[in-house]
Amino acid sequence: MTSPPESRRNFHPHGSRSEILLLPPRNEFMTSHPWTAMYLISPPLPRGVSAVQFNITSHDQGWCSDRNQGIWSWFDVSILCSERDGGEDYPSSSLFSDLPDHPSSYLKPKPEDFRQVLQDQGLHFKDTPKEGIPDPDPTKPGAIAKRVASNKIQRSWQQHVVFWRMEDGGEEAGFLSCLEEGDRLVVWARTQFPGWINCVKDVEIMVSVDETTLNTIPASGGGSDTRQEDTVNGVL
Template identity: 25%
Template sequence: MFNILTRAFANLTGLNLNTIPHQNSPQSGNFYPSEDDVAVVRQDLLCFLPLELVDEILDYAEYWPRIFDCRRALIDIPGGRSCCYLVTQPVPGDSEPGENTGPVRHRSIREVKFQICSRDQGWGGENEHRGTYDGSWTWFETVILPPPAQFGHPSWYRDLLDGWPRLPPNVLQMLFGQDGQDRRWHIQSNVTASRKLREHTVTWTIDEENYGDQRYDQFKGRINCGHEVVRSLEAGDRLIIVARALFPGWVNHVDSASVEIFYFMR
């Protein structure tokens, strides 16, 4: 989308595309602009267009920086257990005047994308549910982890960042139920009774109308409510991918997972 807009604009203005960072070809992989890339393109467009229109163009073209975290580690989560599989970097906030001797930069979260490769134990469940997502009791959810100062800099916070997957039950309950509300968001369930590893990509945006039947499940948390996460993330927050299995005999086999958090910068 960004390439189409910039080329059309270049035809009208004579803008030199060689000076603008652009999307790589499929052979060279995906291109994700850095904050400096966005600043360069923004400054070039400001030579021809007003500020408000430039920001709208960049936002509409989804020319967004991102933070990216991934983990590849084979972990089995048996029934009745939870595992904090991946913790992201903190969400960036607005820069302060003079920070890094650069201009003030305002950042707004636009999209969160999860990629998870996993399977269940490969047997069990109701016959009619096998090979579908119905009746699946192994799944993934996310919770928002506020900055450590909000909890008084506890030792478990450092353990979590160091990769310790098991947290005390009281800590998990605190994270799952912040502000008196259930703060668990269902990401993806495994296919029921399948031994085949599958990779699922789940994308959450800020727009509520992009989601289907929104509901709360006492076991799996808030379903089809990903827009709440995108809207709720604040500077310093992190996301945790929690892998879960509910009943005895069920096992969540996790191969890998990643999180991308895209944000608009102006």
């Protein structure tokens, strides 16, 4: 067995939120449309990020009528970039500061439905390679969200620890290769179909910078193994 990624890297916290969120809201449990909650947006990323660790604590409704129909309570991540150069004050450091106090204001069916909300804050989605397409056509749009973790069917809290690393290649490395200095990561809590629930307790993003690549990566623009360890058991 190879040693855990964290033993060979220095991961640093880069955004967290610890607050229980129930998706969908209690009065909407049996609605048929999908649900997406903007749970966490990271601060701007440093230059040269080569690995990301996601720590997520959550659980689903704890039962399922047909386990063969798949898991429909999960988490995605997207990359956000600024629409214009505006120095350190743009977008504002108070970006979505009301997220913890008004979580219901950040609920929509799908991540793409947040485009206008993000544009109002000077941000937009960055396309990433679509899953299963190693060399996508550059003239066609990529995906705006990628799966990070899925809940297991149980009522107790689960901790998902997910590592994406450039050196492992694969789809996650393609995602990491899109990251540039100043980008942000947004973690979405998601559900689909009546009866499915995503109960979120906390999410933390940690990043690792490869110091050896900093001299070769242009500042601001110029296949990975996904490890997920499930164990049962702060705001932007």
